[in-house]
Amino acid sequence: MREVSYFAPTDVGEAVKLLAEHGDKAAVLAGGTDLVPQLNYYEIKPAALLYVGGLGLDYVKEEGGKLVIGAGTTVAHLLANDLIAKKFGVLAAAAHTHASPAVRTAATIGGNLGTASPAGDMIPSLMVMDAEVILASVRGERAVPIKDFFTGPGETVRAADELIVEIQVPLLPGKAVFEKIGRRKAQTCSIVSAAVRLEMDGGVCQDARIVLGSMAPTPIRCPKAEAMLKGKAINAALIAECAAQAVAESTPISDQRATAWYRHKAGTALVGRALAKAAGV
Amino acid sequence: MTEYVGKAMPRYDGIGQVKGQTKFVDDFILPGMLYAKAVRSPVHKGVIHGVDFTAAARVPGVIGFVTADDIPGARLFGACGDQPVLADQYTAYKGEDIALVVAADEDACAEALEKVKLDIEEQEPVFDMFEAMKPGAPLVRPNLKSNLWEYGPDMTTRVMYLGDVEKGFAEADYIVEGRYQTGEQDHAAMEPMVSVAYFDEADRLVIHTHSQCLYFQLGQLAGIFNLPMSRIRYKGGVVGGGFGGKNHIHADHLAGLAAIKFKRPVKYRMSRREDLLYSTKRGVFILEYKTGVKKDGRLTANHIKLWHDAGAYGGFSPYGVEKCSMFASGPYHIPNTRVDGQCVLTNKAGSSSMRGFTIMNGQFPMEMQMAKIATELGMDQWELRFINAWRDGDMGVSRYVVRGAGALEAMTEAAKLAGIELPDRLLAMSSRGR
Amino acid sequence: MKQILSFTLNGSPVDVVVTPTETLLDVLREKLGVTGPKRGCDDGDCGACTVLLDGEPVRSCLTIALTVNGRDVLTVEGLGVNGDLHPLQKAFHEHGAFQCGFCTPGMLMSAKALLDHNPNPSRTEIREYMSGNLCRCGSYEEVIEAIQAVAAGEYKE
Numbered sequence A: 001m002r003e004v005s006y007f008a009p010t011d012v013g014e015a016v017k018l019l020a021e022h023g024d025k026a027a028v029l030a031g032g033t034d035l036v037p038q039l040n041y042y043e044i045k046p047a048a049l050l051y052v053g054g055l056g057l058d059y060v061k062e063e064g065g066k067l068v069i070g071a072g073t074t075v076a077h078l079l080a081n082d083l084i085a086k087k088f089g090v091l092a093a094a095a096h097t098h099a100s101p102a103v104r105t106a107a108t109i110g111g112n113l114g115t116a117s118p119a120g121d122m123i124p125s126l127m128v129m130d131a132e133v134i135l136a137s138v139r140g141e142r143a144v145p146i147k148d149f150f151t152g153p154g155e156t157v158r159a160a161d162e163l164i165v166e167i168q169v170p171l172l173p174g175k176a177v178f179e180k181i182g183r184r185k186a187q188t189c190s191i192v193s194a195a196v197r198l199e200m201d202g203g204v205c206q207d208a209r210i211v212l213g214s215m216a217p218t219p220i221r222c223p224k225a226e227a228m229l230k231g232k233a234i235n236a237a238l239i240a241e242c243a244a245q246a247v248a249e250s251t252p253i254s255d256q257r258a259t260a261w262y263r264h265k266a267g268t269a270l271v272g273r274a275l276a277k278a279a280g281v
Numbered sequence B: 001m002t003e004y005v006g007k008a009m010p011r012y013d014g015i016g017q018v019k020g021q022t023k024f025v026d027d028f029i030l031p032g033m034l035y036a037k038a039v040r041s042p043v044h045k046g047v048i049h050g051v052d053f054t055a056a057a058r059v060p061g062v063i064g065f066v067t068a069d070d071i072p073g074a075r076l077f078g079a080c081g082d083q084p085v086l087a088d089q090y091t092a093y094k095g096e097d098i099a100l101v102v103a104a105d106e107d108a109c110a111e112a113l114e115k116v117k118l119d120i121e122e123q124e125p126v127f128d129m130f131e132a133m134k135p136g137a138p139l140v141r142p143n144l145k146s147n148l149w150e151y152g153p154d155m156t157t158r159v160m161y162l163g164d165v166e167k168g169f170a171e172a173d174y175i176v177e178g179r180y181q182t183g184e185q186d187h188a189a190m191e192p193m194v195s196v197a198y199f200d201e202a203d204r205l206v207i208h209t210h211s212q213c214l215y216f217q218l219g220q221l222a223g224i225f226n227l228p229m230s231r232i233r234y235k236g237g238v239v240g241g242g243f244g245g246k247n248h249i250h251a252d253h254l255a256g257l258a259a260i261k262f263k264r265p266v267k268y269r270m271s272r273r274e275d276l277l278y279s280t281k282r283g284v285f286i287l288e289y290k291t292g293v294k295k296d297g298r299l300t301a302n303h304i305k306l307w308h309d310a311g312a313y314g315g316f317s318p319y320g321v322e323k324c325s326m327f328a329s330g331p332y333h334i335p336n337t338r339v340d341g342q343c344v345l346t347n348k349a350g351s352s353s354m355r356g357f358t359i360m361n362g363q364f365p366m367e368m369q370m371a372k373i374a375t376e377l378g379m380d381q382w383e384l385r386f387i388n389a390w391r392d393g394d395m396g397v398s399r400y401v402v403r404g405a406g407a408l409e410a411m412t413e414a415a416k417l418a419g420i421e422l423p424d425r426l427l428a429m430s431s432r433g434r
Numbered sequence C: 001m002k003q004i005l006s007f008t009l010n011g012s013p014v015d016v017v018v019t020p021t022e023t024l025l026d027v028l029r030e031k032l033g034v035t036g037p038k039r040g041c042d043d044g045d046c047g048a049c050t051v052l053l054d055g056e057p058v059r060s061c062l063t064i065a066l067t068v069n070g071r072d073v074l075t076v077e078g079l080g081v082n083g084d085l086h087p088l089q090k091a092f093h094e095h096g097a098f099q100c101g102f103c104t105p106g107m108l109m110s111a112k113a114l115l116d117h118n119p120n121p122s123r124t125e126i127r128e129y130m131s132g133n134l135c136r137c138g139s140y141e142e143v144i145e146a147i148q149a150v151a152a153g154e155y156k157e
Helices: A012-025 A035-039 A073-082 A081-087 A089-095 A101-106 A110-117 A121-129 A222-228 A236-248 A260-279 B013-020 B108-114 B129-133 B163-172 B214-225 B252-262 B272-278 B317-327 B360-376 B381-388 B407-417 C024-031 C088-094 C105-119 C123-132 C140-151
Strands: A005-007 A028-029 A050-051 A060-063 A068-069 A132-137 A140-145 A149-154 A162-172 A173-182 A190-201 A205-214 B033-041 B046-052 B060-064 B099-105 B115-122 B158-162 B176-180 B193-198 B203-208 B232-235 B267-268 B287-294 B299-311 B336-345 C003-009 C013-020 C049-054 C055-061 C072-074
Touching: A005 B129, A005 B158, A012 A028, A012 A050, A012 A132, A012 A162, A012 A190, A028 A035, A050 B033, A060 A081, A068 A089, A073 A089, A073 A101, A073 A110, A081 A089, A101 A236, A101 C105, A101 C123, A110 A121, A121 A173, A121 A190, A121 A205, A132 A205, A140 B033, A149 C088, A162 C055, A173 A260, A190 A260, A205 A222, A205 A260, A222 A236, A236 B336, B013 C088, B013 C105, B033 B108, B033 B252, B060 B252, B099 B108, B099 B203, B099 B252, B108 B232, B129 B336, B163 B299, B163 B381, B176 B360, B193 B252, B214 B232, B214 B252, B232 B407, B252 B267, B252 C024, B272 C003, B272 C013, B287 B360, B299 B317, B299 B360, B317 B336, B317 B360, B360 C105, B381 B407, C013 C024, C024 C049, C055 C105, C088 C105, C088 C140, C105 C140, C123 C140
Parallel strands: A005 A050, A028 A050, B033 B267, B203 B232, B299 B336, C003 C072
Antiparallel strands: A060 A068, A068 A162, A132 A140, A132 A162, A173 A190, A190 A205, B033 B099, B046 B115, B060 B099, B158 B336, B176 B287, B193 B203, B193 B267, B287 B299, C003 C013, C049 C055, C049 C072
């Protein structure tokens, strides 16, 4: 039988040394909800499992105007956390749609980033808040703006010897909303997801973020659609125009979950719905 | 007896389920048990020139392999007796069982499977029924006259009829045509396919099975193993969901063969992904309707042509065509009806029974056709059905004389529940006569 | 690389030799003879493998066994006390909250976790919490009724 090593370091320093040593021959194991199916079906054959559940990365803190979330924070803990509920409600709303209660017990926010699926449920909420992903290695730490973190389906800028340790979320103003549609009402991978954040002054939009998930090789910002709203009074007509523009910036495909045609329609509806909720229109 | 009638009684065997103690087939784990996994065809169709196990045999934990040459008895099985137990000359669908790897655990099986070398000459497959029926289409497998199932010598259409459809069309004021399709589905029972086989203290072959129909399958297994039924203890009764998917033999034959060869307990199981990809499915039906109707809504003729995608082997599909044909005209009085059914082979894993096996595949299209007819006639949907529903004494192509017809009463009740007021002239109708 | 895994299973300490890629489901079923948790999909979708880990529901098919070291695992086998059925088990039995029974161990563990967290759940809360346990026989309605009956105090421990 193939020999597989198992490491369970107790601090990040130890963990990154192991990663430096083994690189991409080691699989990082947190909640295992994406990794273990691949092991069960023999899709991957790592020489080592590096368990990061003992690194103390399950925390949510407020520091210097930011929410600082440990990469090892489980989705269940995000849902139960008071700070998240009070200051980052859109993430809780997204977490509520993620998989199922038993998967949420184990799944981590860092894992959702590391798996880098274009359908990742936690990602759009982080993107509308201009979050930063903190990576650690033997070379130190670096911060990557989340909009630059993903390079393709399942691909990120994380080097093989880097570990995702933290997500820093500036507490930007405005109302953020997350919408998701799947083939089922629960325990479903998104066919389309959308998150928006609108900074409003009276009825006029000061700043906007619009993110689409499952509509491109990575979750994407829709900058042209965002620019359409800036300085404008938000009404139903502008929302409709903006939603159409957002979807025009995406490249939905047809796959086993839905056709590109459907994604186009659903994406337009979800962005419109999210904008209306965020603007209170 | 009267203490229990009319009461909801907890199941006498339910305690085992809620305690998690009921033993499903996968719960049998015996000392020294080996695991078998299937070497599967990587191509949709091809000629098998050879299988090389040399490298796979060196994987630690591997005990050996089972091929068609190890089969003591019949090498073909299935309801039509046309499916290879283990394909050794040709393969007719991607995923088809070619051989078994038998090892101490499934990890070793997985490693060995990667090292098995298959020499298969890939051939052109055909997936679409109508492509498969075209003259000159690639044959799904060798030694077929065509890809159409033969019900009798040179008879590839199963015809059922009542009256004379041409006469019926002549009587009609309108003729409505429609084409309908029902899709492919998997049962996705919570329990994937699995079987455990071993010899007991009296040298009888014990097989733990989740079969839905032990007596359909025991004879086939006895034939494959070349054992009298008295030497097989076929133990079943605990099924983790069947829904028709466990009427075909998926695992018992393979576990049994491995147990016979290695004289040790063997478990053969399909992973969920293997089960979804390769076990039998509800196969596609395509139906074309040509229906004659009078201005007053009475149906005079119904000519249905239907095609069923059987996959690569017959299985229950030829019977399925017959069954669907009996129901494809719905519970309606149409004195001139004809159904031409064809069972078509394609290079796909087999179709088999599933929930109301082929009945829905006929009734649903007929309801779509009725909806179309009512729309084209400008007639109320309820009215068309009330006029034509079977009454006692009516007959369909199965020539069963209807007794106890109840469609009108059911529709009346449904309309009431839905808050729909039906006109008196419909409510005055009765299933007891016209 | 084999290692000894030590954990508490249904209230009793257990030591077992495992390899790093073995899941908790593998270890429970194949090594410890605890076959209540079922293998339905091996990728976390069906819920038949659900057990409680430190009181929280997890997919044992997705849990690498070595990560359970020192922790507390509860399976359907550990639900009753001194041979008596747990109220949920009684309720499931009397309400017919199963047909084939394959999903039942997982359903019971999720239901226990639900009532431990939320002793008086609404129907919506029940449906949401149980959404990760699939049943192909279609016993969902009876499962909901059984849970409601226990929450309403109809079955005392």
